[in-house]
Amino acid sequence: MTQDETDALSRRSFIAGAGAAGAVAIAGCTEQADTGGENANGDGNGGSTGSGSGNGQLSGNISISGSSTVYPLAEAVAEDFMEQHGDVQISVQSTGSGGGFSNFFCTGDTQFNNASRPIKESEEGLCEENGVEWHEVKVATDALTVIVNNENDWIDCATPEQLEQIWGPDAATKWSDVNSDWPDENIERYGPADTSGTFDYFSEEIMGEAGAHTSDYQPTEKDNIIVQGVTGSKYAIGYFGFSFYYNNPDQVTALAIDNGDGCVEPSLETAKSGEYAPLSRPLFTYPAKSALQEEHVAEFARYFVERSADEELVAETVGYVPNSQEEMQTQLDQLNEFIGSSE
Numbered sequence: 001m002t003q004d005e006t007d008a009l010s011r012r013s014f015i016a017g018a019g020a021a022g023a024v025a026i027a028g029c030t031e032q033a034d035t036g037g038e039n040a041n042g043d044g045n046g047g048s049t050g051s052g053s054g055n056g057q058l059s060g061n062i063s064i065s066g067s068s069t070v071y072p073l074a075e076a077v078a079e080d081f082m083e084q085h086g087d088v089q090i091s092v093q094s095t096g097s098g099g100g101f102s103n104f105f106c107t108g109d110t111q112f113n114n115a116s117r118p119i120k121e122s123e124e125g126l127c128e129e130n131g132v133e134w135h136e137v138k139v140a141t142d143a144l145t146v147i148v149n150n151e152n153d154w155i156d157c158a159t160p161e162q163l164e165q166i167w168g169p170d171a172a173t174k175w176s177d178v179n180s181d182w183p184d185e186n187i188e189r190y191g192p193a194d195t196s197g198t199f200d201y202f203s204e205e206i207m208g209e210a211g212a213h214t215s216d217y218q219p220t221e222k223d224n225i226i227v228q229g230v231t232g233s234k235y236a237i238g239y240f241g242f243s244f245y246y247n248n249p250d251q252v253t254a255l256a257i258d259n260g261d262g263c264v265e266p267s268l269e270t271a272k273s274g275e276y277a278p279l280s281r282p283l284f285t286y287p288a289k290s291a292l293q294e295e296h297v298a299e300f301a302r303y304f305v306e307r308s309a310d311e312e313l314v315a316e317t318v319g320y321v322p323n324s325q326e327e328m329q330t331q332l333d334q335l336n337e338f339i340g341s342s343e
Contacts (some may be wrong), residue, residue: 059296068221068241074112077118112289134287137308145240146158149230149233162258188236301335
């Protein structure tokens with residue numbers, strides 16, 4: 001389903017304002033979903049109130065935790081789904097990929113967890129301990145974006161080695177420590193918290209190890225706070241998912257990345273082609289197997305996959321690379337097989 005231009009503009013304005021704001025529940029048609037309900041171990045998973053009624057009308061609550069990067073896409077898909085199914089209420093929380101797995105999804109308190117990197121072995125173990133079986137669904141591709149202040153006039157392109165000097169465990173103190181031609185001023189850093197999949201992905205790709213990251217920065221799960229920090233100082237730098245930059249391109253400057261073949265700017269096109277290396281990455285959502293036994297949850301999961309190939313929604317409105325039709329169909333077939341195995 002596509003949206004008319006008015007709806008698209010309205011949602012884009014919402015995303016630009018909300019970004020990855022903390023725990024945000026989608027208003028929907030009635031009241032906020034209750035996330036304090038029964039757990040995932042056969043009792044409804046995160047406040048679900050059951051599937052459709054006898055006449056085929058879908059109803060129930062759905063709780064989604066996880067990645068701030070995937071948040072705007074999940075919010076947009078959930079909003080559209082609720083417009084079509086007024087008796088379904090969906091709550092989306094921006095907790096970070098790791099925070100969602102550890103504190104909500106793998107403990108059986110949410111039905112989906114969004115993630116900007118694959119589930120970790122330790123998280124798989126926690127899910128197994130709590131009887132939560134999961135399925136991985138690729139929903140888009142992101143161009144993780146490094147940003148600087150608009151007044152920054154000494155860097156518009158960075159190598160991974162320079163980024164490691166700025167963000168690694170033994171991070172440079174001043175810009176001139178990285179390049180003697182750069183200002184003799186302290187580097188101010190703003191970035192995702194260590195519960196974030198973006199933190200994990202960035203540190204693994206740039207520093208070579210997940211978590212190998214300086215502690216000398218301002219961590220947050222809210223992309224708008226990263227933007228505020230970078231816009232507030234000429235000597236600041238930050239990073240986050242491409243969507244927030246895509247919807248707020250005038251507030252900050254995005255750095256191109258030189259991975260050995262020249263400077264490549266983050267964009268939907270360079271992420272799709274793979275030229276924007278090494279910071280192009282897949283984005284995921286993980287539904288719980290027990291939750292998919294409920295009709296409204298299974299239908300929403302299918303809907304999320306189907307919309308993952310929607311160019312207008314994923315690319316033009318949110319700012320990620322959509323799945324191809326072939327990728328979408330593969331994801332949908334695999335999801336349906338997983339749903340079937342739980343029946």
